[in-house]
Amino acid sequence: MHCHLDLYPRPHEVSQTCLQKNLYILSVTTTPSAWRGTKSLAGNNSRIRTALGLHPQVAHLRKNELEIFDELVSKTKYIGEVGLDGSKAFKPFWKDQLLVFRHILKTVNNSGGKIISIHSKGAAENVLAELRNTECLPILHWFTGSKKQLEKAIDMGCWFSVGPAMLKTKNGQSIVKKVPKSKILLETDGPFAKIGGAIIMPWNIDIAVTQLSETLNMPSTEVNSLISRNTKNLLWQNDRFNRSKK
Numbered sequence: 531m532h533c534h535l536d537l538y539p540r541p542h543e544v545s546q547t548c549l550q551k552n553l554y555i556l557s558v559t560t561t562p563s564a565w566r567g568t569k570s571l572a573g574n575n576s577r578i579r580t581a582l583g584l585h586p587q588v589a590h591l592r593k594n595e596l597e598i599f600d601e602l603v604s605k606t607k608y609i610g611e612v613g614l615d616g617s618k619a620f621k622p623f624w625k626d627q628l629l630v631f632r633h634i635l636k637t638v639n640n641s642g643g644k645i646i647s648i649h650s651k652g653a654a655e656n657v658l659a660e661l662r663n664t665e666c667l668p669i670l671h672w673f674t675g676s677k678k679q680l681e682k683a684i685d686m687g688c689w690f691s692v693g694p695a696m697l698k699t700k701n702g703q704s705i706v707k708k709v710p711k712s713k714i715l716l717e718t719d720g721p722f723a724k725i726g727g728a729i730i731m732p733w734n735i736d737i738a739v740t741q742l743s744e745t746l747n748m749p750s751t752e753v754n755s756l757i758s759r760n761t762k763n764l765l766w767q768n769d770r771f772n773r774s775k776k
């Protein structure tokens with residue numbers, strides 16, 4: 531539910547291999563201008579869905595692309611990667627981040643709700659506050675917030691996409707144990723995330739299944755069916771959402 535296919539060194543080869551392996555991918559983007567090209571990586575295959583995004587770490591550089599965002603928003607049911615980043619390096623651009631994120635949430639609200647893959651590093655509190663008035667299906671990707679913030683997010687009905695890089699940490703494991711099982715989704719966050727020093731590939735998602743199986747004390751086959759059930763449920767809710775809005 532969160533992979534940057536377009537940012538791999540050989541994106542065409544990577545996406546072709548994903549299609550050969552029958553992987554389902556939510557292919558997120560970091561700028562609105564990247565959406566069309568990234569979508570073309572999927573060809574006509576519906577296993578790869580392309581989300582429209584504007585990453586908080588580039589908000590100050592790409593805020594002028596909000597116009598493109600608005601033009602494209604009706605063409606997809608998926609938004610991401612969007613959000614806020616409160617870490618030291620990006621806090622100086624907080625005003626722009628907030629402007630971009632608020633604009634996106636408002637646009638999403640007006641367009642009838644979407645699945646949104648959200649970055650909340652060092653900004654979980656603010657992200658949750660902004661989400662309060664938005665009709666959408668939020669997925670908190672690689673969540674690292676506090677216990678209290680996690681509880682709030684769970685209360686708000688958020689989904690959580692978790693991957694190998696998160697699940698190898700003690701904190702990541704403790705978070706996923708607290709999340710309702712019906713809200714757990716998988717992600718790699720490749721090529722940003724690494725595993726064993728190497729860039730993670732979409733087909734390495736098996737690692738997350740093994741980790742979840744160990745952390746949740748559940749056979750891998752059950753993890754697989756849980757994830758498949760959760761993902762279908764999320765997509766079904768999104769379709770219903772869009773229908774009821776029309």
Ligand code: MN
Nearest residue numbers: 532611719722
């Ligand atoms: Mn990402």
